[in-house]
Amino acid sequence: MSGVLLALNAGSSSLKFALYEAATLAPLCRGGVAGLGETGQPAHFSAHGPEAGKLSALASLAPDIDHEGAARWLIDAIAARQPELELAVVGHRVVHGGAEFDRPVRVTPDILQRLSAYAPLAPSHQPHNLAPIRSLLASRPDLPQIACFDTAFHRTQPRLAQLFPLPRAFAERGVLRYGFHGLSYQFIAEELRLLRGERAQGRVIVAHLGHGASLCAMRGLTSVATTMGFTALDGLMMGSRSGAIDPGLLLHLILEEGMTAKALHELLYNESGLLGVSGVSDDLRALEADASPAAEEAMALFAYRAAREIGSLASAVGGLDILVFTAGIGENSPAMRARICAFLGHLGVAIDAEANRRGAASIGAAEAAAEVLVLATNEEAVIAEAAQRLWREGAGEP
Ligand code: ADP
Numbered sequence: 001m002s003g004v005l006l007a008l009n010a011g012s013s014s015l016k017f018a019l020y021e022a023a024t025l026a027p028l029c030r031g032g033v034a035g036l037g038e039t040g041q042p043a044h045f046s047a048h049g050p051e052a053g054k055l056s057a058l059a060s061l062a063p064d065i066d067h068e069g070a071a072r073w074l075i076d077a078i079a080a081r082q083p084e085l086e087l088a089v090v091g092h093r094v095v096h097g098g099a100e101f102d103r104p105v106r107v108t109p110d111i112l113q114r115l116s117a118y119a120p121l122a123p124s125h126q127p128h129n130l131a132p133i134r135s136l137l138a139s140r141p142d143l144p145q146i147a148c149f150d151t152a153f154h155r156t157q158p159r160l161a162q163l164f165p166l167p168r169a170f171a172e173r174g175v176l177r178y179g180f181h182g183l184s185y186q187f188i189a190e191e192l193r194l195l196r197g198e199r200a201q202g203r204v205i206v207a208h209l210g211h212g213a214s215l216c217a218m219r220g221l222t223s224v225a226t227t228m229g230f231t232a233l234d235g236l237m238m239g240s241r242s243g244a245i246d247p248g249l250l251l252h253l254i255l256e257e258g259m260t261a262k263a264l265h266e267l268l269y270n271e272s273g274l275l276g277v278s279g280v281s282d283d284l285r286a287l288e289a290d291a292s293p294a295a296e297e298a299m300a301l302f303a304y305r306a307a308r309e310i311g312s313l314a315s316a317v318g319g320l321d322i323l324v325f326t327a328g329i330g331e332n333s334p335a336m337r338a339r340i341c342a343f344l345g346h347l348g349v350a351i352d353a354e355a356n357r358r359g360a361a362s363i364g365a366a367e368a369a370a371e372v373l374v375l376a377t378n379e380e381a382v383i384a385e386a387a388q389r390l391w392r393e394g395a396g397e398p
């Protein structure tokens with residue numbers, strides 16, 4: 001085999017990966033390590049695909065391994081399979097590229113240092129994204145590593161969509177609405193171009209509803225507005241993140257209730273959202289299986305908040321032609337899709353209950369003005385495509 005391309009996608013509690021033949025992008029294997037960080041679960045590896053057996057056959061993971069350890073374990077697993085699997089290039093999801101990085105880039109020590117400066121803006125992701133890059137730069141400096149940014153897709157937004165109503169000096173020092181989940185939105189944009197042609201160039205809203213959740217409004221398949229802002233805490237209610245919250249409440253908690261910054265961070269990132277409101281779980285599957293009124297209220301609030309934000313983005317993009325659901329919840333929960341769509345009749349949304357239940361790709365009612373699609377996202381495919389392109393350019397190939 002001529003060489004393999006590894007796409008790494010580190011989330012807050014998991015490390016997903018996909019392995020491709022570098023020259024052709026033929027998929028070899030995909031999978032991940034779950035249970036990383038403070039999940040209370042032991043680390044657990046799973047993989048599927050033609051070459052999965054070669055990796056799964058390795059010694060088991062230490063149950064308390066962290067993101068960096070898991071990435072190293074995976075890379076060692078691939079290295080142990082030489083010459084069948086010869087690592088040629090690694091592509092990484094990097095959550096934050098600031099205003100500076102609006103496209104994928106080959107990482108050098110200097111670029112790594114610049115990316116490290118964004119770690120405080122995405123504390124549950126950026127350090128996990130950068131740790132394997134740093135360790136590979138040290139151990140294999142010649143191996144091309146390509147960083148692909150979640151923020152980059154949104155850099156086409158008009159200035160008004162990126163500005164906070166704060167004194168100008170803040171924007172000048174980079175306090176802007178950056179937006180996230182850009183690799184997922186880029187994948188969906190490409191799918192829409194293939195599936196819907198000219199119609200996809202119109203007013204599109206994509207709902208990426210996973211453990212983290214956001215919306216993106218597109219026109220001409222480029223980002224016009226999004227719900228996440230300076231950090232990935234803004235916008236929709238999420239698994240354990242609050243989403244948008246009255247900033248006056250935060251002042252109150254600090255000034256009147258003496259809450260520390262650390263406690264506030266923990267509250268907003270890890271104790272709120274579906275988990276906080278239900279008191280049961282951050283996992284929608286657990287809530288759908290739970291009969292308690294609090295679980296029901298958490299799901300109702302999730303849908304209500306999502307529908308209100310869809311209305312807000314529809315204003316930014318001037319209406320709605322296509323609504324897309326994607327990611328864990330968007331792809332797999334007919335009940336949540338139905339709850340959200342029930343608010344959206346005023347935007348021309350009506351779903352076909354039967355198509356929704358069976359998980360069809362198109363779930364809109366035939367007579368409805370707006371189309372509603374369910375599309376599987378694939379961030380690793382976007383990373384792989386960019387990594388291959390920059391690897392070839394670096395090697396002087398067209
Ligand atoms: P991440 O942001 O970690 O990548 P995912 O896109 O994997 O998250 O989505 C995780 C969410 O998807 C969880 O809330 C999980 O409950 C939900 N989910 C996954 N499968 C289903 C399903 N079959 N029914 C309902 N919810 C699901």
